[in-house]
Amino acid sequence: MVRHSITGVMMAWAALCTAHAQDTTPPQNIQLQQQEIAKGEPARWTQPDTTKAQQERTLRKEIGAALAEAKQACQKGPGAERGACIKEAQATYQRDLANMPQLLVQSQQQSQQPRQQ
Numbered sequence: 001m002v003r004h005s006i007t008g009v010m011m012a013w014a015a016l017c018t019a020h021a022q023d024t025t026p027p028q029n030i031q032l033q034q035q036e037i038a039k040g041e042p043a044r045w046t047q048p049d050t051t052k053a054q055q056e057r058t059l060r061k062e063i064g065a066a067l068a069e070a071k072q073a074c075q076k077g078p079g080a081e082r083g084a085c086i087k088e089a090q091a092t093y094q095r096d097l098a099n100m101p102q103l104l105v106q107s108q109q110q111s112q113q114p115r116q117q
Helices: 002-018 027-040 052-076 078-098 100-112
Strands: none
Touching: 052 078, 052 100, 078 100
16 A cells, blocks of 8 residues: 555665664654554554555655655754755755655555555
């Protein structure tokens, strides 16, 4: 689905950000994630996005999260590179938003293909 289509884009971006920081997840988010995981998997994790609006909302949320993580990584990097890093993060964010229609189509195509294990 949408999560799978953006994974490639996110992985490439994550590889760039990893050079700047090992962990880009803010500590408060880690605590919230651990609390949520302790409660068990929420139903929303396994419910697919069935409408285009749901898919777009999820993709926007993922693109926004990628931007936040990239900015966090930039802040942890060397000061001399921070401005360029944040500029690149913003450019990637804008490209991803502009490519949303294509990403949604790719996601739908991937979800229709049989899964190989």
